[in-house]
Amino acid sequence: xxxxIVGLPNVGKSTLFNALTAAGIAxxxxxxxxxxxxxxxxxxxxxxxxxxxxxxxxxxxxxxILRLVDIAGIVRGASEGEGLxxxxxxxxxxxxxxxxxxxxxxxxxxxxxxxxxDPISDIETIDMELMLADLQTVESAKEKATKTARSGNAxxxxxxxxxxxxxxxxxxDQPIRGLEFDDPEQQKILKGYQFLTAKPVLxxxxxxxxxxxxxxxxxxxxxxxxxxxxxxxxxxxxxxxxEIAELDEADRxxxxxxxxxxxxxxxxVARAAYHTLGLQSYFTAGVKEIRAWxxxxxxxxxxxxxxxxxxxxxxxxxxxIFSVADLEEYESEKAIREAGKLRVEGKEYVMQDGDICxxxxxx
Numbered sequence: 001x002x003x004x005i006v007g008l009p010n011v012g013k014s015t016l017f018n019a020l021t022a023a024g025i026a027x028x029x030x031x032x033x034x035x036x037x038x039x040x041x042x043x044x045x046x047x048x049x050x051x052x053x054x055x056x057x058x059x060x061x062x063x064x065i066l067r068l069v070d071i072a073g074i075v076r077g078a079s080e081g082e083g084l085x086x087x088x089x090x091x092x093x094x095x096x097x098x099x100x101x102x103x104x105x106x107x108x109x110x111x112x113x114x115x116x117x118d119p120i121s122d123i124e125t126i127d128m129e130l131m132l133a134d135l136q137t138v139e140s141a142k143e144k145a146t147k148t149a150r151s152g153n154a155x156x157x158x159x160x161x162x163x164x165x166x167x168x169x170x171x172x173d174q175p176i177r178g179l180e181f182d183d184p185e186q187q188k189i190l191k192g193y194q195f196l197t198a199k200p201v202l203x204x205x206x207x208x209x210x211x212x213x214x215x216x217x218x219x220x221x222x223x224x225x226x227x228x229x230x231x232x233x234x235x236x237x238x239x240x241x242x243e244i245a246e247l248d249e250a251d252r253x254x255x256x257x258x259x260x261x262x263x264x265x266x267x268x269v270a271r272a273a274y275h276t277l278g279l280q281s282y283f284t285a286g287v288k289e290i291r292a293w294x295x296x297x298x299x300x301x302x303x304x305x306x307x308x309x310x311x312x313x314x315x316x317x318x319x320x321i322f323s324v325a326d327l328e329e330y331e332s333e334k335a336i337r338e339a340g341k342l343r344v345e346g347k348e349y350v351m352q353d354g355d356i357c358x359x360x361x362x363x
Contacts, residue, residue, distance in 0.1 A: 001294055002067040003202075003273050004095035008122050011103040012206035012238040014038070017070035019241035020266050038070040044274070045267040046281060046292055048324050048354055055327050056285045064281050064292040066270050069095055092130075093194045097277050098201045099269070100126060104218035104235075105208035119205070119222050127175065130196040135170045137193060138163050155185075162189045170197070177201070178230075202276040203233045204269065212237050212259055234272045236265040280353035283324075284308070285333075301349040305359040315363035319345045321355050 005013050021040030044064040053061050071091045092098065102119045142163045148156035166176050175197035181187050190198065203226050205219045214223075214235025226233045244252055244264055256262065274280065274294075281292045282304055295304045306313025321343045322336045330336045 001065075001097075001273070001277060001279060002069060002095045003097045003099050003277075004069045004071050004092050005099045005101060005204075006071050006092060006126060007101035008103070008125065011101050011122065013101045014070055015238035015242055016101060016204060016206065016236060016265075017068060019236075019238060019245045019264075020269065021068055040068045040070075042066050042068060042266060042270070044270040044281075044292070045263070048281075048283070049290060049292060051324055052283060052285050052290050052327060052356065055331055056287075056290060056333070058285070058287055058290045060289045062289055062291040064294045066273060068099075092196055092199075095199065097273060098199050099204055099273065100201050101204045101206055102222050104205045104214070104216065104222065105211075107208075117218070119218050120225060123203075123222070123225060127197070128173075131170050131173065131175060134166070134176060134195045134197050137195065138167045138170065141193065142167065158183070158186055159189050162186050166190070166193075166195065200276045200278075201229070201231055202269075202272050203231060205233055205235045206238050207235045209237055209240050209259070211235070212240065212261060232272050232276060234265070234268050236269065241265045280351070282351055282353070282355040282357055284358070285356055295351060297353075299351050300347065301345055301351060301357075301359075302347055304351045304357070305361065308359070311363045312359050312361050315361035316347060317360045317362055319349065320358040320360070321345055321349075323352075323356065324354050327356065 005017055007013050017038060017040065021042050042065065044066050046063055049061050049063055069091065100123065102122055103117055104119055106117055142160065145156050145160045145163060149160050162181065165179060165181075169176055169179060176190075176195045177198050177200065179190065179198070181190065203222050205214050205222050207214055207216065207219060211219070212235065214233070219233070219235055223233050240259065241264060244255055247255060252264070256264065278297050279294055280297050281294055284291050284293065293304070293307050295307055301319045302313045302316035305316050305319070322333065322341060326336050326341050327333075330339055330341065333342075336342050
């Protein structure tokens with residue numbers, strides 16, 4: 001899973017990236033400090049791993065991971081190359097989801113590229129540049145598809161239908177996100193273009209230290225906007241999270257408690273990113289390792305097994321499954337089996353979040 005952190009310059013993108021990844025990249029107070037995208041791999045905190053480890057001895061515990069890409073600030077005119085915009089937009093094209101950082105704090109010492117703090121205006125600026133970039137892609141692709149469709153090419157005709165639908169939405173200032181087709185081939189065509197506005201968005205409201213729960217007026221504006229889009233908002237104080245990231249475990253817990261937080265922003269952002277992408281975790285557990293695996297919600301047993309190795313999916317026979325709650329109640333896999341609580345599921349089984357699995361396969 002890869003998420004790109006975007007926003008206007010100086011809204012706190014690199015500060016948040018530093019806090020989430022403890023990477024220590026540059027975050028000076030001027031536009032375009034970040035030119036090449038910085039990439040960080042972070043663990044996704046999941047307390048269920050600790051619960052499993054409490055009952056199953058193992059050599060190592062491996063959480064799911066989240067790949068974060070810190071993309072340089074996008075400015076008005078980026079779709080036409082302003083501020084090295086085309087380069088930045090190309091970096092966004094490769095990610096699975098967008099983490100849109102929106103400044104929701106006043107600070108005269110931190111300049112704002114638009115001259116004022118207005119989160120909705122900031123969101124609209126980014127959205128417009130992404131839509132304009134997508135419109136350029138659509139128009140170019142339509143021209144090519146139209147020529148090919150004239151020869152009677154069925155695939156080109158199908159492609160043209162997809163592009164016309166995308167064009168209609170973009171010309172009405174609507175993102176491509178949410179556009180669906182009944183035809184699987186057309187869905188595949190749509191996905192292949194990697195449109196910027198087709199990607200799911202999670203808003204990160206960068207707040208002041210006296211509003212860590214995001215109850216201020218500026219954050220409420222972002223919440224209302226996200227609700228209309230069917231999206232989520234996570235309030236994060238970049239400055240505070242940077243300080244927390246530098247502390248050891250004991251001091252970190254004390255500081256979190258002092259500001260009224262139960263956990264660092266990483267845990268909240270990771271869970272929200274999972275939700276935004278429609279993902280969930282399942283676990284494998286044994287003497288060598290306990291591990292969390294990331295799968296789409298709705299994945300079947302064979303598809304989940306394929307995340308471990310393609311042979312597991314190809315030769316899938318069945319899955320033996322129990323839950324974290326079962327483990328807490330019976331305290332061992334042996335006791336779960338003896339109590340008749342170990343489930344045997346076949347190829348049609350739809351995986352549930354938190355399933356603990358053994359896959360049986362033959363190739």
